[in-house]
Amino acid sequence: MDAMSTAAPSRQDGSTIDDVCIVVPLYNEAPVIGGVIADLRQHFAHVVCVDDGSSDGSGAIAEKADARVLRHPVNLGQGAAIQTGISYGLGLPGIAYVVTFDADGQHRIEDVIGMLEMAREKDLAVVFGSRFLDNRTKSGWAKRIVLKTAVWVTNKTTGLRLSDAHNGLRVIRSDAAKKVNLTQDRMAHATEIVLQLSRTRLPWGEYPVEVLYTDYSRAKGQSLWNSINILVDLLIR
Helix, strand or coil: CCCCCECCCCCHHHHHHHHEEEEECCCCCCHHHHHHHHHCCCCCCEEEEEEEHHHHHHHHHHHHHHCEEEEECCCCCHHHHHHHHHHHHHHCCCCCCEEEEECCCCCCCHHHHHHHHHHHHCCCCCEECCCCCCCCCCHHHHHHHHHHHHHHHHHHHCCCCCCHHHHHCCEHHHHHHCCCCCCCCCCCCHHHHHHHHHHCCEEEEEECCCCCCCHHHHHHHHHHHHHHHHHHHHHCC
């Protein structure tokens, strides 16, 4: 996997959390990525954005917003982008946790902070975000059915009992993150990462999060098609 790092400064002024690396896989999200990165950088010193062969200038926008940008010269898939970001983040000094965070504006920073607090207070190696632990997320009935089916398949495959197995918001302690070696580059990586983390036998938990289905994400068709892609990848791979 070929990745090139482009350095961007990390703020160490005491106002940001510096033992966490936020990993943002990025593919053609130019309209929103600048705001996503800017919001993250208000709270976190290390925001690593993996530009997975974008053709719309997304990587340059993320860099301007003060992310540290890694680049895949061609699109390898979200699983490959997450693996690149995790590997890079673990190489940074003093990193205790890696967080995977979507680039499209659907995740909330408040949830990341809450998940980190839960991980620290309960000494958990992994905290999975779940949109199904409360009623805040308005996903629509079709997407909910598809996601619940994917959860059932993932739980049968991995042995865990998650309520939302394909949420891209995850907090992973460094000892657990070192055990992650994703080979499923497309949507099936979401099941693969759960399987690999389950095999560590390290303590884990779930945290209620709100996924924001915005006009932007709905216009891109992400609300349902990504879920269908997950099922297709699960069945094929």
